[in-house]
Amino acid sequence: MKRESNIELLRIVAMFMIVVHHYCVNSGLTQLFDFNNITFNTILVQFMAFGGKVGVNIFFIISGFFMINSTFKFEKVLKLVLQILFYCVLVGLFLVFLGYPYSIKSIVVQTVKLFIGTNSFIAAYLLVYILSPIINKMLKVLSNKEHLFLLSILLLYFSIFSTFFFMYTWNYFGWAATCYVVGAWLKLYSNNYNIHKSLKMSVLCGGG
DSSP: OOOOHHHHHHHHHHHHHHHHHHHHHHSSGGGGOOTTSOOHHHHHHHHHHHHHHHHHHHHHHHHHHHHTTSOOOHHHHHHHHHHHHHHHHHHHHHHHHTTOSOOHHHHHHHHHHHHHOTTOHHHHHHHHHHHHHHHHHHHHTSOHHHHHHHHHHHHIIIIIHHHHSOOOOOOHHHHHHHHHHHHHHHHHHOTTOOHHHHHHHHHHHOOO
8 A cells, every 4th residue: 555644644643632532531630620710721621532532533534535445454453353352361461460450351341342332442443454455345335415414424424413413323333434525425435635634624524
């Protein structure tokens, strides 16, 4: 697959945003907030935490952008699964060594949740990738107008309804597939879209 420097830069930005998001959410900073006395730091941390969802959207859009014309490779799935297992076990054992109250059972349970959890990025990504040959075939028989209609319905259901009508329609796999469809459309029908427009699209999608 040909590398594109602008897309690679976008990947780096997305990774940075996700790391910052997890630091803000999991460091305990948000537990110190006093929302009756909002400060600049409170607003800054909330803004930084928002980037994690945007970063995830970017990754799924990029996946659709490249994978719509790619060939499914089982070796890639196996490699990713083995890498995740390796780091899960390694980090889990390291935490046990440091004295954290983790058991082998809890490490196994948390690792399994990464692959089958309803709110897991890894589970959603693997499922989209495994189904990508079927998704690609369906998308490629659609015209530009039909593709846009499909995309409009998906965005309406998974994003607009949740945001403006307070209906809980969002789920990780559904949203991952929606972002994949966005990326596929950008690749198939919008050759003039560049990194800035792709980033704008991911921000406008919101989600999660």
